[in-house]
Amino acid sequence: MSHAVTELVIPRPILDDMIAHARELAPHECCGLLAGTDRIVHRLYRIKNIVALEGAHYLSSFDAAKVAHLERLSPAERAEIAFVMDMQDFSTAKKDMRQRGLDLLVVYHSHPHDPARPSGTDIKIATDYEEIWPKINLAVPSYLLISLMNGEPEIQNYWIKSGQVSPAPFIIR
Amino acid sequence: MIKVRIPTPLRPLTKNQGEVSVAAASIEDLVNNLEAAYPGIKARLCDDKGELRRFVNIYVNEEDIRFLKGKDTALKTGDEVSIVPAIAGGSPWPA
Numbered sequence: 717m718s719h720a721v722t723e724l725v726i727p728r729p730i731l732d733d734m735i736a737h738a739r740e741l742a743p744h745e746c747c748g749l750l751a752g753t754d755r756i757v758h759r760l761y762r763i764k765n766i767v768a769l770e771g772a773h774y775l776s777s778f779d780a781a782k783v784a785h786l787e788r789l790s791p792a793e794r795a796e797i798a799f800v801m802d803m804q805d806f807s808t809a810k811k812d813m814r815q816r817g818l819d820l821l822v823v824y825h826s827h828p829h830d831p832a833r834p835s836g837t838d839i840k841i842a843t844d845y846e847e848i849w850p851k852i853n854l855a856v857p858s859y860l861l862i863s864l865m866n867g868e869p870e871i872q873n874y875w876i877k878s879g880q881v882s883p884a885p886f887i888i889r
Numbered sequence: 890m891i892k893v894r895i896p897t898p899l900r901p902l903t904k905n906q907g908e909v910s911v912a913a914a915s916i917e918d919l920v921n922n923l924e925a926a927y928p929g930i931k932a933r934l935c936d937d938k939g940e941l942r943r944f945v946n947i948y949v950n951e952e953d954i955r956f957l958k959g960k961d962t963a964l965k966t967g968d969e970v971s972i973v974p975a976i977a978g979g980s981p982w983p984a
Contacts, residue, residue: 745979772944772975774898774933782979798979803946806976807953823976830980838978844897851894851971853951859978 724821724858724873724886725756731888733760735869738826738862741765744795749806750822750860751813757821761809764802765795772800782837798837799825810854822873824860832863832872834881842876858884891919891964894971902927916947917960919970934972935960944975 730750737746737760747765752758766772768791773783778798786794813820827835834842842859849856856877863870873884890910895903903909904927911926913919917939924931934945939960941947947954948971954962964970 747976747978766943766975767977767979769943771933771942773977778977778979796980799977800944801976802943803973803975804943804955807946807955810953811956825978827980833981835979835981837981841977845976848896848971848973851951852948852973 722755724884725752725889726750726886727757728888730757730760731871734824734860735862735871737762738828738864738869741795741826742828742864744792745797745799745826745828746862747799747801747823747825749809749820749857750824751809751816751818752821753818755821759813759816759818761805761812763805763809765799766802767794767798767800768792769800773798778837779840796828810852820854820857822860823857824862826862826864828864830863830865832861832870834859834861834874834876839876839879839881843879846877860886890966892969893919893923894969896972896974898974899930899933899972902930902933913964915960915964916949916954916962916970919964920960946973947971948973 737748745765748763749761750757773786786798846856858873858875860873873886875882875884891913893909893911895907895909911919911922913922920931920934936942949962949968
């Protein structure tokens with residue numbers, strides 16, 4: 717794997733847009749994609765969080781404990797502790813990336829009440845997804861977390877491989 | 890026969906197989922034949938009207954069927970179909 721060689725570059729306006737997305741949706745989790753070329757982000761795609769949609773959590777690799785927990789909550793409350801990407805939005809973004817010649821670089825989501833670290837659920841689902849990316853002709857992205865728990869946003873980016881989490885440093889430019 | 894890739898969350902329905910083969914001339918056909926072989930799978934993929942749910946994608950040779958002809962998308966021997974669940978995650982509590 718060669719993706720550790722170059723640091724990801726996120727332009728300030730895109731970073732600000734991502735933070736704005738997290739703040740607009742708080743206390744619900746936001747989610748989206750960053751795409752670019754040569755490890756430089758050029759474009760942000762906001763994706764709808766549809767965790768509240770009937771049946772969404774059944775098909776999303778959540779483990780039994782998370783499903784049981786989600787089922788105890790109202791649809792609005794579910795979006796405070798989880799996200800499920802609208803895959804119609806995802807496909808539209810993927811098609812746009814292909815037309816613009818961009819690579820998917822990052823999957824991002826927010827943790828309104830928790831630290832900017834992948835949860836057990838994040839790690840499990842990212843690990844399940846490792847085998848899916850090549851099948852849909854995309855490289856394995858890094859995972860970026862935006863925490864709003866302390867007022868000022870905290871942003872961290874990670875690789876998640878085979879259940880192992882490692883930092884994926886990025887530069888803001 | 891059409892090869893269908895089954896994602897982890899649906900494997901309890903397919904006896905833990907990550908790939909199954911079914912005969913089908915269209916996506917609608919494929920979903921119905923999957924349902925006959927693995928009862929319960931259709932409801933995970935489609936709503937009451939038979940439309941693909943928003944938290945799942947079906948790709949035929951890397952193209953989303955939403956950009957082809959949806960459930961009427963034709964299939965031929967050798968096509969590879971991937972069922973792709975939504976990217977998801979969430980905050981740690983209850984961990």
